[in-house]
Amino acid sequence: MRQYQTLVEALEGLKNRGYVHDFNLQSSCVECPDLDLRLHPQDFEIREVYRFEGMSNPDDNSVLYAIESNTGVKGVLVDAYGVYSEALSPEMIARLK
Secondary structure (H helix, E strand, C coil), X not given: CCCCCCHHHHHHHHHHCCCCEEXXXXXXXXXXXXXXXXXXXXXXXXXXXXXXXXXXXXXXCEEEEEEEXXXXXXXXXXXXXXXXXXXXXXXXXHHHC
16 A cells, blocks of 8 residues: 555546546435436455544644445445434445444
């Protein structure tokens, strides 16, 4: 796994390596609105994870997931540290750990 100093740097690096789609986190899946695609936990793998901590504000903490579907669709999911975990299905929580 590569080392990145910032979230923006990591997003650019992943994009250059084919992770071009943006995923949104839903309670039981990740979705890519541009592709009208929903991936449930069994439909994707997390290839890389990067954690970034805000310099002055704990609310700026985020996690970047590099996701690849079983069919080869690559994209990224950016999420705040644990903010939404109570709204996720147990399967999604297990996949994102």
